């Protein structure tokens with residue numbers, strides 16, 4: 001395995017890498033494949049830094065909306081940046097790739113129903129550039145993928161170009177690490193890990209990203225970079241699973257998990273995560289499976305953590321079941337259908353699974369989300385959602401839920417109950433307004 005970790009600020013810089021970096025020619029034209037949550041901000045940021053960028057998406061709707069300056073992704077500051085990039089003429093969007101110096105593949109890598117990586121979008125994107133690749137080009141895979149994908153999956157496809165891989169065609173994995181809601185800031189400020197299939201590829205990719213990345217850029221090999229990305233999200237997933245388990249134990253002990261966490265975290269080397277209704281988004285519920293897929297026997301803790309987090313909506317359902325026991329045709333109000341607070345992203349949201357469980361048991365369900373206009377179940381206005389309800393349950397920690405008019409909403413309900421799975425409500429205020437209020441993780 002190649003091992004060439006390199007840190008700009010390391011005093012003993014690797015001389016070979018320095019020379020390679022100096023030799024690397026600046027890519028002028030970049031083709032970004034996939035204009036989603038990562039591809040679109042990346043394309044726009046390169047364009048606003050003077051590169052000629054062609055953004056490519058196979059979805060005609062995405063392309064036509066972008067041509068009108070309307071991003072389909074709701075991310076703070078993104079619309080302004082896309083507009084600036086397009087107005088400058090540096091960003092154009094189309095449905096086919098063209099000739100460029102560098103190609104960035106930023107397409108989705110979802111999991112299949114049996115928890116295996118679906119690399120069909122990576123395959124299609126890579127195949128689409130094979131006919132246009134030229135000598136000296138750089139291909140970067142940004143999409144999160146199972147360890148070994150760049151070496152064993154991408155390279156064989158790119159080899160179809162006839163170019164000598166690593167000599168005439170440079171290839172690197174450069175995973176994104178940005179947090180939805182803070183993408184533009186984190187794209188610039190976060191440190192980046194770049195894994196090349198050889199040192200030349202890593203150096204070329206570093207030069208490219210160095211155009212806008214203000215964090216440090218660390219170089220390594222492609223498989224290490226893939227594993228780094230997967231382990232970052234796996235670390236978080238495993239820790240959330242630990243917090244969720246702790247929360248269940250504290251409920252049994254009749255103590256408060258949130259207090260345990262607060263006090264334990266006063267230890268200088270302890271950083272317990274927060275329990276919640278489950279783990280959603282397009283990263284944490286997916287990435288750990290890429291490791292399990294590769295190592296089904298060995299990756300036991302990782303698999304169990306996934307299972308614990310996936311079971312959280314059921315835990316919430318049971319709490320609702322208990323709260324509504326004996327009520328005739330109970331109605332539940334789900335507050336927040338996104339996977340976390342203050343975003344509009346509903347992918348893999350725990351609310352989706354909770355709604356499914358409630359409906360399966362014939363509960364009437366109303367859902368309200370100030371950040372989302374369309375969801376797979378009908379969303380109601382706030383008051384409509386509370387009307388005749390027997391229990392409101394906070395599933396996403398949107399700030400708006402902290403400031404609800406409890407007198408008004410309480411009058412609309414049949415039974416004044418609330419369950420906070422995110423610990424964002426001032427439950428004393430709810431109790432004073434006559435609600436029976438419960439916090440996930442706090443015993444009776």
Ligand code: SAJ
Nearest residue numbers: 176177178179232233240273274276279280281283339340
């Ligand atoms: N969650 C908890 N308890 C916690 C922390 C999170 O229940 O203590 C839940 C959230 O509510 C949410 C899920 O986990 O449902 C994931 O949210 P998140 O904020 O942890 O992460 P994402 O999915 O929005 O973004 C993550 C980030 N990874 C890490 O923080 C290690 C981001 O930096 C990555 O770029 C992103 O995944 C990605 O694209 O991989």
